[in-house]
Amino acid sequence: MNVPEIPAYHPDTLAVRAGIERTPFGEHGDAMYLTSSFVFENAAQAAARFSGAEEGYVYARFSNPTVTAMQTRLAALEGGEACVATASGMSAIMSLAMATLQAGDHVVASNGLFGATQQLFGGILSRFGIETSFVPATDLDAWRDALTPRTRLFFTETPSNPLTEVVDIGGVAAIARAAGVLFAVDNCFCSPALQRPLDLGADVVVHSATKYLVGQGRVLGGAVVGSKAVTDEVLKFLRTAGPTLSPFNAWVILKGLETLRIRMEAQSASALALARWLETQPGVARVHYPGLASHPQHALAMRQQKTGGAILSFEVEGGREAAWRVVDSSRLISITANLGDTKSTITHPATTTHGRISAEARATAGIVEGLLRVAVGLEDVEDLKEDLARGLARG
Ligand SMILES: Cc1ncc(COP(=O)(O)O)c(C=O)c1O
Numbered sequence: 001m002n003v004p005e006i007p008a009y010h011p012d013t014l015a016v017r018a019g020i021e022r023t024p025f026g027e028h029g030d031a032m033y034l035t036s037s038f039v040f041e042n043a044a045q046a047a048a049r050f051s052g053a054e055e056g057y058v059y060a061r062f063s064n065p066t067v068t069a070m071q072t073r074l075a076a077l078e079g080g081e082a083c084v085a086t087a088s089g090m091s092a093i094m095s096l097a098m099a100t101l102q103a104g105d106h107v108v109a110s111n112g113l114f115g116a117t118q119q120l121f122g123g124i125l126s127r128f129g130i131e132t133s134f135v136p137a138t139d140l141d142a143w144r145d146a147l148t149p150r151t152r153l154f155f156t157e158t159p160s161n162p163l164t165e166v167v168d169i170g171g172v173a174a175i176a177r178a179a180g181v182l183f184a185v186d187n188c189f190c191s192p193a194l195q196r197p198l199d200l201g202a203d204v205v206v207h208s209a210t211k212y213l214v215g216q217g218r219v220l221g222g223a224v225v226g227s228k229a230v231t232d233e234v235l236k237f238l239r240t241a242g243p244t245l246s247p248f249n250a251w252v253i254l255k256g257l258e259t260l261r262i263r264m265e266a267q268s269a270s271a272l273a274l275a276r277w278l279e280t281q282p283g284v285a286r287v288h289y290p291g292l293a294s295h296p297q298h299a300l301a302m303r304q305q306k307t308g309g310a311i312l313s314f315e316v317e318g319g320r321e322a323a324w325r326v327v328d329s330s331r332l333i334s335i336t337a338n339l340g341d342t343k344s345t346i347t348h349p350a351t352t353t354h355g356r357i358s359a360e361a362r363a364t365a366g367i368v369e370g371l372l373r374v375a376v377g378l379e380d381v382e383d384l385k386e387d388l389a390r391g392l393a394r395g
Pocket residue numbers: 088089090091114116117157161186188189207208209210211220221222
């Protein structure tokens with residue numbers, strides 16, 4: 001359920017106000033409803049709630065007021081009609097696939113996707129007769145050429161993880177629309193504070209709320225945002241299969257959304273400063289960051305994103321050994337797979353986030369052994385430079 005009729009406030013106001021429904025106690029903070037079920041006045045009301053004849057909460061596998069508040073706020077920030085929250089980012093992507101695809105269908109996805117997303121489409125869903133073609137995300141002709149009469153879904157991530165490739169959302173959306181194909185964008189790296197894919201023509205946005213939406217690495221969560229027609233199908237799947245967001249996690253995400261824009265702007269500014277500095281460092285072969293003029297899709301990124309984002313990756317000379325040396329020399333930046341935290345994190349994608357995909361898929365996606373990803377947090381950027389310089393100097 002989404003609370004209807006949100007006034008047309010500006011995004012900053014929506015981020016702190018949308019979705020709030022006060023209880024009769026008049027609490028100012030957002031209430032958290034830690035309840036798995038809801039009480040009915042009588043048998044007839046129970047029947048009406050279950051059938052959908054009467055609006056109202058039933059059972060927290062598919063309806064809970066705290067989750068509704070978070071869904072309403074995120075839908076407002078993304079400019080979407082409705083939102084369904086899920087237990088994690090991966091369950092959002094799985095729920096979208098289960099709600100919109102069936103055996104025999106075909107998906108076109110970009111080849112630079114997050115490792116688990118690649119495995120879901122390329123591995124698990126293929127066991128159920130859903131085939132996926134992976135295409136170079138920045139090549140619009142490749143999306144068009146991959147279309148078959150059975151194509152039902154286009155799926156991409158922009159900027160991509162970890163190479164920060166930027167996909168032309170409007171361009172891919174036009175191809176999808178002409179072919180009558182649903183187009184979904186994983187907006188995890190930018191969040192609605194920096195990029196609104198639905199405004200650019202996408203049909204659906206998926207999120208790992210675990211990342212910037214919650215913002216401080218505290219809980220897992222996910223979401224599907226789009227038209228009510230799509231989210232209703234996702235909700236039907238969720239109601240039956242149960243990859244549901246807990247009310248506690250929804251509440252934490254709700255709080256995270258309040259500071260999303262200011263975090264994204266501050267972290268983006270530090271990421272740009274760090275990327276510029278890395279470009280000047282000996283031993284660094286290449287820096288991938290959409291905010292740099294050297295990024296191949298810099299102009300596009302600056303058109304469809306407000307900043308270059310807070311994630312960069314860079315290639316060090318000397319392959320895995322040199323990359324691991326940088327990781328192991330860090331004393332400040334956390335060695336952890338998560339991103340989107342206020343604490344900066346460093347990852348060696350080839351042996352962690354992308355370690356379970358085939359070496360061939362890794363090579364196609366450009367995930368080389370010398371590649372490192374840094375998700376820049378809120379620390380002073382001078383301290384981050386010093387931390388990375390230690391490992392680079394040992395090369
Ligand atoms: C771009 C992207 N999408 C989806 C996910 C999956 O999210 P979750 O870990 O919340 O399942 C991740 C996780 O790192 C990600 O980076």
